[in-house]
Amino acid sequence: MRIHTQKHFQVINNSTKLSTMPIRYYCSNGSRVSQAQIDKNYRHARAQKYAGMHPGLCHGCNNAPPQGNAHIIAQARCKTLHKAELIWDPKGFFPACGSCNQAIENPKGEAWKELKNINYCLEFIERHDPELFIKFQLQLG
Numbered sequence: 001m002r003i004h005t006q007k008h009f010q011v012i013n014n015s016t017k018l019s020t021m022p023i024r025y026y027c028s029n030g031s032r033v034s035q036a037q038i039d040k041n042y043r044h045a046r047a048q049k050y051a052g053m054h055p056g057l058c059h060g061c062n063n064a065p066p067q068g069n070a071h072i073i074a075q076a077r078c079k080t081l082h083k084a085e086l087i088w089d090p091k092g093f094f095p096a097c098g099s100c101n102q103a104i105e106n107p108k109g110e111a112w113k114e115l116k117n118i119n120y121c122l123e124f125i126e127r128h129d130p131e132l133f134i135k136f137q138l139q140l141g
């Protein structure tokens with residue numbers, strides 16, 4: 001009985017070890033990055049892109065103060081595509097207010113058509129995610 005308990009403990013211990021192993025996401029070149037590395041690279045990319053200057057108004061509407069950065073291709077999608085490096089590509093995000101951030105994330109909506117930087121966004125999407133690009137194209141009818 002004692003041995004059995006011991007074994008059981010061992011199994012729990014092993015599964016705990018497994019669950020604490022960091023998940024890694026693929027980049028285009030086959031290398032893999034942890035979420036911590038993604039966060040660090042993205043932080044550096046923002047610092048480089050804005051170089052200490054205030055980003056100004058939201059690039060989507062040129063009308064509202066940005067609440068953060070919108071990823072042209074959502075971070076989760078970049079991971080699914082095995083193109084995690086797009087998350088920290090300085091061309092892949094822009095200062096955005098909440099509604100413009102939502103607009104670019106929803107190809108089936110209408111709001112993205114009003115974005116001032118939509119041509120820039122669509123070029124980026126076409127280059128890196130043709131499947132998503134088609135979703136936007138279909139909405140144009």
Ligand SMILES: [Zn+2]
Pocket residue numbers: 058059060061062063064096097098099100101
């Ligand atoms: Zn905006």
